[in-house]
Amino acid sequence: MKKHIVMSMLLIAALLALSACTAVQPAAQQPGAAPAEGSGKLAQIKAAGKIVVGTSADYPPYESIDADGNFVGFDMDLIRAIGERMGVEVEIQDMPFDSLIAALQEGKLDAVIAAMQATAEREEKVDFTIPYRMTKDAFAAAQNSTLVMEKPEDAAGHSIGVQTGTVQERWVQENLVATGLTPADKVFSYERADQAALDVANGRIELLLMDAEPAMELAKQTGLKILLITESTAEGGKSIAIPKGASDLKAELDRIIQEMLEDGTIQRIQEANGLP
Incomplete structure (x- = not known):
């Protein structure tokens, strides 16, 4: 009788061990599974502690480089204020205007701010935030x-x-x-x-x-x-370009831009840079 009890206990233990070994792994670890929560572009930026932003610093009063080598202008002040509200540092990279979209597509940048308008052609390659300023x-x-x-x-x-x-x-x-x-x-x-x-x-x-x-x-x-x-040659307001499909980053930037429009921050930055 005792022998049968021992054998039964050993069989149960073996079954439990087999069950533990074959347990389904968490979805985030399985090939083809949906990304784990917090793995989007915004989460990557937050984890890195900085957002890498491209610009073309030949466009005062929006973006230029002063005598001390600092990035200055309305767009530069704006993106730094946005970074502060996101809780991350802002790293700015200067490059020719016509290289910015490609750099964003290639993953070299997290965003682009360069007095850029969201056109239908550009929206085939990248996404855009809501406008932060109208243009002429x-x-x-x-x-x-x-x-x-x-x-x-x-x-x-x-x-x-x-x-x-x-x-x-x-x-x-x-x-x-x-x-x-x-x-x-x-x-x-x-x-x-x-x-x-x-x-x-x-x-x-x-x-x-x-x-x-x-x-x-x-x-x-x-x-x-x-x-x-x-205004007839323009196509809309100026927006920040972001990688295609980065919906979490777009939602965060849209929220911050709207907040800054409503609380007067953008207006103050405009005035500080001589913009009406």
């Missing part, structure tokens, strides 16, 4: 220019500079070149907006089309004059 464009010319502009189409036929990869470049190509109003060889694309401004000031090209506030700042620095400020 400006046409600038040399101080001695006799050109008069009442509408954007008045730029037709004149040599014009734009920054590569911008909404303004696309507007010129679609509305002036594709329509036959301006020959393609009269459109000049620049990696940096300040290079275009210098060429206008030196008479190499007649016009420059870019965001209104940076155009006005460059006009002061290079002796240009503003011929026209318009």
Whole structure:
């Protein structure tokens, strides 16, 4: 009798041991399982303790580098304030404007802030936050220019500079070149907006089309004059670009931007940088 009891106990123990060995692993450890909670882009940033942000620092008063090598401007102050509310440090990387989207897609950046507008073409590659500021464009010319502009189409036929990869470049190509109003060889694309401004000031090209506030700042620095400020060449407000599908990061940034719009923080940062 005792022998049977012992055998039964050994069998139960063996079954229990086998059950423990074959227990289902947590879903996060199984191939193809849904990611564990807290493994999204926002969680990665929080775990790293910093957000890596790309910009093109040739666009005052939005982003530029001062004499001491510091990133300054409205966008720079804004992203630092956002980082503070997220509880992370902000690491800023400078690169050409037309490289920013690719760097974001390749995972080299967590976000991009560069006075960028959310266009349909860009939204095929990355996602965007809600706008943090609405936008206008400006046409600038040399101080001695006799050109008069009442509408954007008045730029037709004149040599014009734009920054590569911008909404303004696309507007010129679609509305002036594709329509036959301006020959393609009269459109000049620049990696940096300040290079275009210098060429206008030196008479190499007649016009420059870019965001209104940076155009006005460059006009002061290079002796240009503003011929026209318009909304019709713009496509919307300025937003922060983030990786495609980073819904948790978008939700957090949208929440913070909306909060800062409502509590007046963004307005104060604008005013501190000379923006209306």
